[in-house]
Amino acid sequence: MELTFLGTGAGRPSRQRNVTSMALTLPPPRCSAWLFDCGEATQHQLMRTPIKMSRIEAVFITHLHGDHVNGLPGLLSSRSYHPGAGPLRLFGPAGIKAYLEAVFSATYSHLDYELIVTELAEGVIYEDDDYSVEAYPLQHRVPCWGYRVTEKDRPGALDAEKARSLGVPFGPLLGQLKNGRDVRLPDGRFVRSTDVTAPDRKGRIISILGDTVPCGTIARLAADADLLVHEATFQGDMAEKAAAYGHSTTLQAAEAARMAGAKRLYMTHFSSRYREEDMDRLVAEARTLFPEAYAGSDLLSVAVTRPGEQPDGSCWA
Amino acid sequence: MELTFLGTGAGRPSRQRNVTSMALTLPPPRCSAWLFDCGEATQHQLMRTPIKMSRIEAVFITHLHGDHVNGLPGLLSSRSYHPGAGPLRLFGPAGIKAYLEAVFSATYSHLDYELIVTELAEGVIYEDDDYSVEAYPLQHRVPCWGYRVTEKDRPGALDAEKARSLGVPFGPLLGQLKNGRDVRLPDGRFVRSTDVTAPDRKGRIISILGDTVPCGTIARLAADADLLVHEATFQGDMAEKAAAYGHSTTLQAAEAARMAGAKRLYMTHFSSRYREEDMDRLVAEARTLFPEAYAGSDLLSVAVTRPGEQPDGSCWA
Incomplete structure (x- = not known):
C-alpha cells in the first residue's frame, strides 16, 4: 500500500501546495487507487504521478468545502475518456449527490461509466474480500468525516x-x-x-481524517493505525485560532496520534502562511509529543509497510 | 492591450494544454484583467503569470460546458483572499447564476467582495468610458456566445x-x-x-469566440478585429467530425477571419490528439486561407498593437 499526497495545502492553492487530495494505492494484484478528497486540479496533479485514472475505483470525500471537492466534477468527467474505466464508487457527506447532480446538469456533463454514490452513515461503509472502510464524524465548521481503511488479515505463506x-x-x-x-x-x-505456514500477515490500517478540531472519534478512527493522516493547519501555539476555524495544530495532531497508538503520523492541510523553510519547525513541534511525525508534501509517496514484512510490489512500474 | 492564453486545449487537460481560459489585460493606467472562460485550474495557471488576482475585474463565460467553467468556483473563492479585490462582474449564458448559487451553497462558499452577475442578451452587455463589449450567440451543442471588445477611439495627442x-x-x-x-x-x-493634434487614435477591437461551428454571427463579432480568437478543435480535413461535435477546423477558423476582415487570428481549443509537433502543420493549413494565422499556447502573451503605434506600457512589471 502506498499513499501519494496530491495536495497538502489549506483553503486555496499556492505555488508550493495544491488544495487537498491524496491517493491510496492498493497493492498488486489489485492495483486500485482510492482517492481521498478532490480539490481543484487534482486531475492535473495525477498527471504528474504514474497513477492511472482508469484505476481510480473509489473516491472518499471528507467534507464539502470547496478546497476538498471543487476538482471532483472535472476529474469524474475526464475519467470517461480513459479506456477501461469501470464503475466508480463515490462516498461523501449528505449533499454530495445533490451537489454533483446540480453541477453536471448545469454543465451538460455525463459519464461513460457507472457512478455509485453513497452518502455517509456512521460505521462500515465499504467492505470486500480484502478491505473494509469505516467512517465516523469529526468536528469541523461543517459536517466532516474521517475514514479508517483496514486491510484484512491474510494467512501466512505455506512453506x-x-x-x-x-x-x-x-x-x-x-x-x-x-x-x-x-x-x-x-x-x-x-x-x-x-x-x-508463516504466521498470519496482519492487515494494515490507514486512517485518513478530514478537517477537524480535537474530538473523541479520532481515537476510534486512528486506533493502532499504521499510518494516520491528520490535518495540521496551524503551528503549535495557535490552538485558539485553530479552534475558531475548526482546525488543529501540529501539537494537536501529534497528541491525537499518540493517544490512538498510531505508528506513524503524516500531517497535511498546512496554512498557506507556511513555506518550505517552516516545515522543519512544524515537524519538530509535533515530534516533541510523537516522534514518528512527518509532513506531507505534494507528490510525496509513502509506502505503508510493516516492520520485517516484504514491501508490496509496484503497481505503476 | 495584451492577451494571455491560460489554457488552449479542448475537453480535458493534458500535459501540454490546460482547458480553456484567457486573460485580456487593459493597458495602463487602468490595468484591469478580464478573463474569458475559466476551465479547471485557471487560478493555478494565473499563478504562473504576473497577472494579479485582485486586478481581475470581469469574467466572461462563453458557455457552460465543464471545460470552460469548472475553475470558476475556486477562482472566485480564492480571489477573496487577495487584498484590494473589489467588485467583480461576471457575464455568461442563462443558467450561470443558478450554477454558481448551487455550487456555492453546497460548498458553503461565500465571497468577501461584490459579485455582479449578468446573464447574456444579444448586443452591448458592458460599456464604460474606454471600452464596450458586445455579445452575440454562436452555434454549438449548447448555448454559446462570442464577445467583441471595442476600445473607444481616443483624441490624438496635442502638439x-x-x-x-x-x-x-x-x-x-x-x-x-x-x-x-x-x-x-x-x-x-x-x-x-x-x-x-495628432490624428485620433482608433480603438482596438478584440473578438473572442466560444466553441462554434461556422455561423453567421461570426462576421459581425469579428469584423475588422485587430485580434480574433477562434476555436480550431480539429485539423482541416475533419470538417464532418467537427460539425458533429459543434466545433470548427483550422480551415474554418481561417475562413472566418478572412471573411470578417480580421487583422490577426489566434486559434485555440485544440483537441488533445494534437501534440506540439502537429502545431506547425495546423498553422500552415490555416495560412493557406489567412496568412496572419497563429496557434495559441498555454501562457503565451500576445500584444495587441496597431501598426505604427506605440506599444502600451506594461501593467505587471
Whole structure:
C-alpha cells in the first residue's frame, strides 16, 4: 500500500501546495487507487504521478468545502475518456449527490461509466474480500468525516519445502494446511497448519481524517493505525485560532496520534502562511509529543509497510 | 492591450494544454484583467503569470460546458483572499447564476467582495468610458456566445510646441484644441484642432469566440478585429467530425477571419490528439486561407498593437 499526497495545502492553492487530495494505492494484484478528497486540479496533479485514472475505483470525500471537492466534477468527467474505466464508487457527506447532480446538469456533463454514490452513515461503509472502510464524524465548521481503511488479515505463506520434509503429499492436504486447518496424514501422523505456514500477515490500517478540531472519534478512527493522516493547519501555539476555524495544530495532531497508538503520523492541510523553510519547525513541534511525525508534501509517496514484512510490489512500474 | 492564453486545449487537460481560459489585460493606467472562460485550474495557471488576482475585474463565460467553467468556483473563492479585490462582474449564458448559487451553497462558499452577475442578451452587455463589449450567440451543442471588445477611439495627442509656434496662448484655448474644437485666437486668427493634434487614435477591437461551428454571427463579432480568437478543435480535413461535435477546423477558423476582415487570428481549443509537433502543420493549413494565422499556447502573451503605434506600457512589471 502506498499513499501519494496530491495536495497538502489549506483553503486555496499556492505555488508550493495544491488544495487537498491524496491517493491510496492498493497493492498488486489489485492495483486500485482510492482517492481521498478532490480539490481543484487534482486531475492535473495525477498527471504528474504514474497513477492511472482508469484505476481510480473509489473516491472518499471528507467534507464539502470547496478546497476538498471543487476538482471532483472535472476529474469524474475526464475519467470517461480513459479506456477501461469501470464503475466508480463515490462516498461523501449528505449533499454530495445533490451537489454533483446540480453541477453536471448545469454543465451538460455525463459519464461513460457507472457512478455509485453513497452518502455517509456512521460505521462500515465499504467492505470486500480484502478491505473494509469505516467512517465516523469529526468536528469541523461543517459536517466532516474521517475514514479508517483496514486491510484484512491474510494467512501466512505455506512453506512447501517444510511440508514436504514432514511427509505431506502433494494434493488437497497442502491446501487445507495453507488455509489454516490442521490435518492427519495417510500414515496417521498429525501436522499442524502453524508448523508449515508463516504466521498470519496482519492487515494494515490507514486512517485518513478530514478537517477537524480535537474530538473523541479520532481515537476510534486512528486506533493502532499504521499510518494516520491528520490535518495540521496551524503551528503549535495557535490552538485558539485553530479552534475558531475548526482546525488543529501540529501539537494537536501529534497528541491525537499518540493517544490512538498510531505508528506513524503524516500531517497535511498546512496554512498557506507556511513555506518550505517552516516545515522543519512544524515537524519538530509535533515530534516533541510523537516522534514518528512527518509532513506531507505534494507528490510525496509513502509506502505503508510493516516492520520485517516484504514491501508490496509496484503497481505503476 | 495584451492577451494571455491560460489554457488552449479542448475537453480535458493534458500535459501540454490546460482547458480553456484567457486573460485580456487593459493597458495602463487602468490595468484591469478580464478573463474569458475559466476551465479547471485557471487560478493555478494565473499563478504562473504576473497577472494579479485582485486586478481581475470581469469574467466572461462563453458557455457552460465543464471545460470552460469548472475553475470558476475556486477562482472566485480564492480571489477573496487577495487584498484590494473589489467588485467583480461576471457575464455568461442563462443558467450561470443558478450554477454558481448551487455550487456555492453546497460548498458553503461565500465571497468577501461584490459579485455582479449578468446573464447574456444579444448586443452591448458592458460599456464604460474606454471600452464596450458586445455579445452575440454562436452555434454549438449548447448555448454559446462570442464577445467583441471595442476600445473607444481616443483624441490624438496635442502638439504643444506647434500650438505655441502658431501663437496659441497657454490657457483654455489649448484645452479646446486638444478636445477637437477649432478656435479663434485673441489676434483674430483661426486655428484648427487638426493643425495642432495628432490624428485620433482608433480603438482596438478584440473578438473572442466560444466553441462554434461556422455561423453567421461570426462576421459581425469579428469584423475588422485587430485580434480574433477562434476555436480550431480539429485539423482541416475533419470538417464532418467537427460539425458533429459543434466545433470548427483550422480551415474554418481561417475562413472566418478572412471573411470578417480580421487583422490577426489566434486559434485555440485544440483537441488533445494534437501534440506540439502537429502545431506547425495546423498553422500552415490555416495560412493557406489567412496568412496572419497563429496557434495559441498555454501562457503565451500576445500584444495587441496597431501598426505604427506605440506599444502600451506594461501593467505587471
